[in-house]
Amino acid sequence: MSEASSVAELATAVRNGTRSASEVLEAHLAEIDESEPSIHAFNLVTGDEARRQAAAVDAVVASGGDPGLLAGVPVALKDNLCTRGIPTTCSSRILEGWLPPYDATVVTRLREAGAVMVGKTNMDEFAMGSSTETSATGPTRNPCDLSRVPGGSSGGSAAAVAAGFAPLALGSDTGGSIRQPAALCGVVGMKPTYGTVSRYGLVAFASSLDQIGPFAGSVADAALCFDVIGGHDEADSTSLNRPSPRLLSVIDDGVEGMTIGVLTEFLDGADPVIAERTRMAAEALASAGARVEEVSVPEVALALSAYYLIAPAEASSNLARYDGVRFGLRVDAEDTVAMNTATRSAGFGAEVKRRIMLGTYALSAGYMDAYYGKALRVRTLIIEGFSRAYQRCDVLLGPTTPTTAFPLGAKVGDPMTMYLSDVCTIPTNLAGHPAISVPFGTDDGGLPVGVQLLAPALAESTLVRVAAVVEAAAPGWTGTRGVGS
Amino acid sequence: MDRYQGGGVVTEGWELVIGLEVHCELRTETKLFCGCRNLFGDEPNSNVCPVCLGLPGSLPVLNQRAVELAMAIGTALHCDIRPSTFHRKNYFYPDQAKDYQISQYDEPINVDGWLDLPDGFRVRVERAHLEEDTGKTTHAGASGRIHGADYSLVDYNRSGVPLVEIVSAPDMRTAVQARAYATELRAILIASGASDGKMEEGSMRVDANVSVRRSTDATFGTRCEIKNLNSVRSLGRAIDYEAQRQVALLESGGVVEQQTRHWDEGTGRTETLRSKEEAYDYRYFREPDLVPVVPDAEWKAAVADTLGLMPAQRRARLVELLSGGNGAGGNDGDGDGDGELRVDQIATVVDLGLDDLVVGAVAAGVPATLALARTANEAATDAEAARRLDGSSYVALLTLEASGSLSATQAKVVLGDLLLAGGGDPAMLAKEKGFEAMSADSLVETVGQAVAAEPDAWARYCDGEDKLAQVFVGKVMKATRGQANGKAVVAELQRLRG
Numbered sequence: 001m002s003e004a005s006s007v008a009e010l011a012t013a014v015r016n017g018t019r020s021a022s023e024v025l026e027a028h029l030a031e032i033d034e035s036e037p038s039i040h041a042f043n044l045v046t047g048d049e050a051r052r053q054a055a056a057v058d059a060v061v062a063s064g065g066d067p068g069l070l071a072g073v074p075v076a077l078k079d080n081l082c083t084r085g086i087p088t089t090c091s092s093r094i095l096e097g098w099l100p101p102y103d104a105t106v107v108t109r110l111r112e113a114g115a116v117m118v119g120k121t122n123m124d125e126f127a128m129g130s131s132t133e134t135s136a137t138g139p140t141r142n143p144c145d146l147s148r149v150p151g152g153s154s155g156g157s158a159a160a161v162a163a164g165f166a167p168l169a170l171g172s173d174t175g176g177s178i179r180q181p182a183a184l185c186g187v188v189g190m191k192p193t194y195g196t197v198s199r200y201g202l203v204a205f206a207s208s209l210d211q212i213g214p215f216a217g218s219v220a221d222a223a224l225c226f227d228v229i230g231g232h233d234e235a236d237s238t239s240l241n242r243p244s245p246r247l248l249s250v251i252d253d254g255v256e257g258m259t260i261g262v263l264t265e266f267l268d269g270a271d272p273v274i275a276e277r278t279r280m281a282a283e284a285l286a287s288a289g290a291r292v293e294e295v296s297v298p299e300v301a302l303a304l305s306a307y308y309l310i311a312p313a314e315a316s317s318n319l320a321r322y323d324g325v326r327f328g329l330r331v332d333a334e335d336t337v338a339m340n341t342a343t344r345s346a347g348f349g350a351e352v353k354r355r356i357m358l359g360t361y362a363l364s365a366g367y368m369d370a371y372y373g374k375a376l377r378v379r380t381l382i383i384e385g386f387s388r389a390y391q392r393c394d395v396l397l398g399p400t401t402p403t404t405a406f407p408l409g410a411k412v413g414d415p416m417t418m419y420l421s422d423v424c425t426i427p428t429n430l431a432g433h434p435a436i437s438v439p440f441g442t443d444d445g446g447l448p449v450g451v452q453l454l455a456p457a458l459a460e461s462t463l464v465r466v467a468a469v470v471e472a473a474a475p476g477w478t479g480t481r482g483v484g485s
Numbered sequence: 486m487d488r489y490q491g492g493g494v495v496t497e498g499w500e501l502v503i504g505l506e507v508h509c510e511l512r513t514e515t516k517l518f519c520g521c522r523n524l525f526g527d528e529p530n531s532n533v534c535p536v537c538l539g540l541p542g543s544l545p546v547l548n549q550r551a552v553e554l555a556m557a558i559g560t561a562l563h564c565d566i567r568p569s570t571f572h573r574k575n576y577f578y579p580d581q582a583k584d585y586q587i588s589q590y591d592e593p594i595n596v597d598g599w600l601d602l603p604d605g606f607r608v609r610v611e612r613a614h615l616e617e618d619t620g621k622t623t624h625a626g627a628s629g630r631i632h633g634a635d636y637s638l639v640d641y642n643r644s645g646v647p648l649v650e651i652v653s654a655p656d657m658r659t660a661v662q663a664r665a666y667a668t669e670l671r672a673i674l675i676a677s678g679a680s681d682g683k684m685e686e687g688s689m690r691v692d693a694n695v696s697v698r699r700s701t702d703a704t705f706g707t708r709c710e711i712k713n714l715n716s717v718r719s720l721g722r723a724i725d726y727e728a729q730r731q732v733a734l735l736e737s738g739g740v741v742e743q744q745t746r747h748w749d750e751g752t753g754r755t756e757t758l759r760s761k762e763e764a765y766d767y768r769y770f771r772e773p774d775l776v777p778v779v780p781d782a783e784w785k786a787a788v789a790d791t792l793g794l795m796p797a798q799r800r801a802r803l804v805e806l807l808s809g810g811n812g813a814g815g816n817d818g819d820g821d822g823d824g825e826l827r828v829d830q831i832a833t834v835v836d837l838g839l840d841d842l843v844v845g846a847v848a849a850g851v852p853a854t855l856a857l858a859r860t861a862n863e864a865a866t867d868a869e870a871a872r873r874l875d876g877s878s879y880v881a882l883l884t885l886e887a888s889g890s891l892s893a894t895q896a897k898v899v900l901g902d903l904l905l906a907g908g909g910d911p912a913m914l915a916k917e918k919g920f921e922a923m924s925a926d927s928l929v930e931t932v933g934q935a936v937a938a939e940p941d942a943w944a945r946y947c948d949g950e951d952k953l954a955q956v957f958v959g960k961v962m963k964a965t966r967g968q969a970n971g972k973a974v975v976a977e978l979q980r981l982r983g
């Protein structure tokens with residue numbers, strides 16, 4: 001569809017008038033028209049709004065102005081990012097009819113950089129899930145194999161990039177919700193350091209873990225998107241007060257002299273083909289000049305248990321506000337308490353209810369210290385474990401997921417099995433560190449495999465340098481990804 | 486003793502134990518976690534935004550001014566100001582926008598302070614922490630409560646208004662002490678600029694924890710928390726009622742259950758609001774959307790520097806003036822009731838923030854007793870106007886009175902005009918009213934006539950019955966329609982007696 005081989009080139013073409021934003025948009029909308037019915041990446045395609053934005057970008061170019069780094073680049077937004085006057089549902093019935101009166105900070109930054117928002121993508125309800133099957137609007141299908149899940153919870157965003165609906169998408173990653181679907185759909189997905197991208201306007205799941213990040217067809221595209229959305233925001237108290245990132249300028253600096261640790265705990269639980277791909281990635285880094293060694297961080301084995309106390313605990317509080325009083329769904333009943341109950345019973349799906357109950361229990365009097373308190377202590381142990389590893393290593397390498405994309409319905413009835421899909425991604429969230437999933441070939445059935453790179457807090461520039469080397473060594477890498485590219 | 490009066494026992498053999506929790510709204514421009522105006526009472530739901538409405542995706546940002554006012558309160562209450570964190574207190578209620586309240590839990594900003602009552606009794610302050618207020622719900626329907634209401638209306642203008650909750654230790658033993666604590670704390674809150682302290686408007690709200698124990702018991706009894714105390718008077722009444730209820734219960738062999746009770750001003754009783762079993766499990770945990778507040782020494786010092794004199798210091802300053810010889814033990818005194826009267830006058834003047842008027846007048850040479858009396862008795866009747874009054878015209882007026890150029894009655898009339906106008910020239914105002922000071926000659930003549938008219942009284946006065954001077958003062962006042970100066974009359978009488 002696009003002559004430009006990267007988002008940067010596409011934006012440059014629009015900025016210098018070689019291509020119009022409107023023309024770029026129409027090509028993507030045509031792709032959506034064609035394939036969206038079989039994929040269901042979107043809860044809402046905002047064609048009219050996108051056409052207005054594209055026209056505005058073209059008008060800026062025509063008047064000699066510069067629309068910005070992402071001029072005319074179509075972007076898909078996970079449906080938990082607030083968009084002013086445009087439905088934001090978190091794929092939940094409980095937000096039916098709600099129109100946010102404000103834009104999330106990342107949405108404002110994308111708009112200011114000239115990006116064009118094509119729609120709101122499907123997700124697991126309130127980002128709780130690993131397959132996009134808990135969505136109230138029905139599952140998204142994996143563009144690589146329509147009988148399989150795209151992963152989750154940002155499955156719609158991953159699928160949108162993989163299907164060529166948009167060269168960039170935003171997701172949110174609480175326990176792997178960007179990296180896991182990126183791996184399953186064969187695109188790049190990056191979870192930045194906690195605090196580097198403003199959460200203002202991201203509908204909270206687990207506030208101490210949630211982080212917004214990009215999906216893209218390449219490491220460079222993801223880096224550019226991070227450069228645009230990252231940086232300090234006064235509206236988010238946990239936002240780090242640091243200069244805005246400039247990853248794109250260092251991405252090609254290579255890995256010579258770096259030490260890469262292959263995380264044995266992650267390899268042990270992965271399918272053999274995925275473990276094999278990970279070792280290939282390690283070899284590629286070694287041949288590019290990095291020192292590669294095996295590293296053990298035994299604490300990561302505790303991460304899943306800790307996560308399934310901390311995240312539901314925060315969620316039980318974050319989701320209390322959906323009470324039918326001020327916005328979204330209201331199911332009338334005889335009094336306020338009955339209305340609250342009826343609204344929440346009808347508005348939330350089973351997985352959300354399960355996590356609210358888990359979290360409420362974990363925080364309740366008499367159990368708080370044994371569950372939530374202990375989970376917080378485990379979180380500290382995990383941070384210490386990583387810190388030990390990072391005394392020797394610049395970056396850690398492992399698989400993103402234990403398996404490739406699984407068939408729809410295969411795990412949705414068994415929460416514990418589903419939760420294990422995130423076993424390799426969750427430790428990063430508990431530590432607040434950055435990580436990225438890079439496609440690295442396929443399994444025997446042709447399904448994408450993702451390898452994951454992990455770095456200490458704020459080491460995004462190191463991370464993308466390593467990721468770019470891995471990407472270039474990936475089997476079948478031709479310089480860009482996505483059906484329509 | 487059937488009615489507790491403040492002696493430390495409710496009924497023979499019982500001791501009352503009281504701790505108070507006081508919520509005060511901070512006088513900030515904006516709310517605690519957003520930029521909305523802190524103005525409750527505007528058009529409902531006009532001062533709201535995504536943050537204070539708890540809309541999905543919104544995040545709190547701490548108001549630094551609110552932190553400073555909390556620190557000012559902590560400083561005034563001699564607290565240790567510490568690094569502090571915020572927690573979420575989770576419970577469902579329609580006026581609680583997020584269905585959790587952001588409050589401080591195990592790491593409050595102020596801990597371990599104290600408050601000295603005017604009589605010197607020290608009440609320990611356990612903590613004074615920051616939290617956000619809720620919206621305000623109005624239930625339509627017969628009951629006025631949520632159950633059985635036809636519908637409810639919520640005004641979120643108050644949602645997110647900054648509060649400081651000040652928790653005392655259970656140190657008070659009488660309702661009188663509790664009332665004194667609330668009164669003194671209110672004065673401190675106003676003096677520190679942190680709050681307007683208006684209990685009737687809810688900007689200062691007091692909850693009382695009350696228990697009783699036998700005088701011989703070493704441990705406290707089971708306490709009840711009393712809510713809905715809208716005045717210092719209600720606080721005293723509610724504590725008395727609750728103490729008697731608990732004593733009666735225990736004496737009849739019953740047990741006090743830990744409860745939250747509601748004070749009904751109309752019936753003069755407390756009623757069960759909820760029992761311990763019905764108490765909420767708030768599931769406190771660290772608010773992940775906020776970072777710790779760590780006031781450094783420099784910030785603490787800056788807050789302490791801007792803090793004005795506290796009520797106790799201001800009262801002490803007036804006591805000092807009165808005992809400093811400047812009019813002390815003055816000639817308008819009337820004996821031994823003086824001490825108590827002046828304590829009341831000083832308290833009034835300080836409570837109303839009029840002490841600077843007194844201090845200014847005394848500095849300009851006005852006798853302290855006169856300055857205090859006029860301020861506490863007359864200026865205090867319109868304290869708001871008095872706080873705006875031009876100090877120099879006040880001094881000029883009191884100087885005219887002190888010199889005998891104006892009688893007390895005349896001075897009070899002129900003061901009324903000054904308060905209305907915010908200032909002015911008291912000599913001119915007196916002249917316009919025809920308040921010419923009596924000449925010394927005509928005073929001598931009038932006193933002479935009064936003496937001549939009452940020979941018996943004069944004889945007894947000459948024998949040393951000083952209080953009979955009032956007979957002649959009265960006659961002279963009557964004859965001059967209040968224009969004479971009482972002090973000058975007494976002086977003339979003393980001269981005549983020789």
Ligand SMILES: [Zn+2]
Pocket residue numbers: 516519520521532533534535536537538645
């Ligand atoms: Zn607000």
